[in-house]
Amino acid sequence: MDKKQEIKAEVLSSRYLFKEPWLTVREEAIRLPNGAEVPRYYVLEYPDWVNVLAITKDKKFVMIRQYRHGIREEHFEFCGGVVDAGDASPLAAAKRELLEETGYGNGRWTFNLRMSANPSTTNNWTYNFIAEDVELVSGQCLDGGECLTVHLLELDEIKSLLAANEIVQSVHACALWKYLAENHLL
């Protein structure tokens, strides 16, 4: 496959422009592997993110609808969130987020994908887990900044949403296409 030796850029200088809970920006001067210098390269630092492709015992997909202010739209998406300092692992964070946002828990959990939403600007990874046979075990427990509703969708509804390009978040749509393809559900 002609996979070439990996060479990283050299960091010539680095400083934080901003260091807030939801916006941490590093400005760096770097020298690329080909020798070209980039005097101001911006890296956005985030904790890792997790999201969950959750399916109930009666084969319903546990989806949420949530307003997203970047694109100023609301779409169907997975539940998910940030890996907190208190989370033992991305899997633990995913289980916590599913329970908090939807009230669903238990079930059989498997790792599906690790993705980068944008490898040139962000330094973190997004982990997707599949949670099968989940059950409603509690109520929702949202913090004030969260504004979402839970929806149980049939497989056919998920397929229609994908075909219509209505699951717009790439990390979620990717995990769904992979899951449906590998399980011969398309």
Added chain:
Amino acid sequence: MDKKQEIKAEVLSSRYLFKEPWLTVREEAIRLPNGAEVPRYYVLEYPDWVNVLAITKDKKFVMIRQYRHGIREEHFEFCGGVVDAGDASPLAAAKRELLEETGYGNGRWTFNLRMSANPSTTNNWTYNFIAEDVELVSGQCLDGGECLTVHLLELDEIKSLLAANEIVQSVHACALWKYLAENHLL
């Protein structure tokens, strides 16, 4: 599908923290649809992005390897870039980027997906196009900040990379899973 009426957040105040070519950050105070106020919400503004799932006449996938400084790693990915002010459309930008970065052109072009890499923090969209039967029509024409190599991969190599989670960019992996699933190539 119980699709609820879409309600946007109210923007209470808005100002630019940064307005650089590669970093434009808006800080806003917003009131969410549930009434909760978020005093400092950061939106990253970018032009729209495009990328291309390109396949040659002899069924090779035109991929690139490029060092990405956010994650400090190099992976196989599609060629792609930014929709410039001079581009008539995302499709025109995609054709320009494929030609500049790989030297491939012509072929049959179709729209595949519109995705958001991160709808909560970024305001832009990423468009993926499928370009079939492309041909080598010129040399590469890279600018100084671009450092990439072109690779022609077989379908089996693409499937191995996807199965091994080695195509890490979610917008690219998503487009590939959809294409392979819809064309019964998995």
